[in-house]
Amino acid sequence: MEYILQVDSQRSFSKAAECLFISQPALSAIIHKEELRLGVQLFDRSVKPVKLTSAGTKYIAAAKKIQKIEARLFQELQNHQDDKKELVIGSSAFFFVNFINKLKEDFSRQRPQITYKCIEASTEAALHKLQKKELDMVITAHNNHLKDCCFVPIRSESIVLAVPAAFDINKRLTGYALTLQQINSGEWRQQRYPCVPLAYFDNYPFILHKKSKDMYKRAMRIFHRQNMRPRVLAHIEDFYTLYFLARSGQGIVFLRDSLLKYMEPTAHLIYYKINDPLATRNINIYYRKDNTDALVRQFIDFCVQSGKS
Numbered sequence: 001m002e003y004i005l006q007v008d009s010q011r012s013f014s015k016a017a018e019c020l021f022i023s024q025p026a027l028s029a030i031i032h033k034e035e036l037r038l039g040v041q042l043f044d045r046s047v048k049p050v051k052l053t054s055a056g057t058k059y060i061a062a063a064k065k066i067q068k069i070e071a072r073l074f075q076e077l078q079n080h081q082d083d084k085k086e087l088v089i090g091s092s093a094f095f096f097v098n099f100i101n102k103l104k105e106d107f108s109r110q111r112p113q114i115t116y117k118c119i120e121a122s123t124e125a126a127l128h129k130l131q132k133k134e135l136d137m138v139i140t141a142h143n144n145h146l147k148d149c150c151f152v153p154i155r156s157e158s159i160v161l162a163v164p165a166a167f168d169i170n171k172r173l174t175g176y177a178l179t180l181q182q183i184n185s186g187e188w189r190q191q192r193y194p195c196v197p198l199a200y201f202d203n204y205p206f207i208l209h210k211k212s213k214d215m216y217k218r219a220m221r222i223f224h225r226q227n228m229r230p231r232v233l234a235h236i237e238d239f240y241t242l243y244f245l246a247r248s249g250q251g252i253v254f255l256r257d258s259l260l261k262y263m264e265p266t267a268h269l270i271y272y273k274i275n276d277p278l279a280t281r282n283i284n285i286y287y288r289k290d291n292t293d294a295l296v297r298q299f300i301d302f303c304v305q306s307g308k309s
Helices: 002-010 013-020 024-038 054-079 093-110 123-131 168-172 180-185 214-225 239-247 294-308
Strands: 086-091 115-120 137-140 149-164 205-209 231-236 253-256 269-272 280-288
Touching: 002 013, 002 024, 002 054, 013 024, 086 093, 086 123, 086 294, 093 115, 093 137, 093 294, 123 137, 123 149, 123 280, 137 294, 149 239, 149 294, 205 214, 205 239, 205 253, 214 253, 231 239, 239 253, 280 294
Parallel strands: 086 115, 086 137, 205 231
Antiparallel strands: 137 280, 149 253, 149 269, 149 280
């Protein structure tokens, strides 16, 4: 019913599928199966945008009434809950400090009786705990499929190159350099700000994430596309350490743009925009496929809507 309502809302199977985070063929198959069950055709697919048939119009009217009844029932049940509920979230310190705390505060305005237990762990450890049912969800930039788990994207982040200001190459690249203000305002994403050719840094030292991290894998794929074999000085666990190593002049690093919102302006670093699709990545919520807890689902939906806005 929710899928059919979404197609009606978007007047497009492809747009509805994007909103629902499923493929268009899967959505079409689900709705076709429901039409076979009902013995009617709900949408006229011969026109664009798609239109409701007369049977579809009746279905949508009834479905909206059902939605209102469900919403009213859910609210009544929540109002009669005596016990507080707890959400157990696993993630890195970076996400707790810079992202998750704000989500918790906003969600608590809707559900003030909810408590939270936050477990700081590496992505690998947190996802393992999720599989063992020790966590309700994990928020991470990890984007690989995990046995018995699903994930949905809740927002995206961009990756910038941070180069020690003392490196001579910066003198030749002033036309590409970005200020901290340009990055934090989002202005730098405009097309008028050029991307730096990474080949300029081929002979300079880099400091990368640990080899198990998504950022390391992205960096190596970016280097491969650019036919680069940079000198790697070290592999580091977290972005904060990478930032301070770069600021002290040790080497070039890849940083997430959201981290820079919490850093003071410094003359010791020069920032550059990267021209590669891998320089943008999603932040995802992982949850177990067998988790039917309505509160978990509600929090995930809230995070998705927050990301869109």
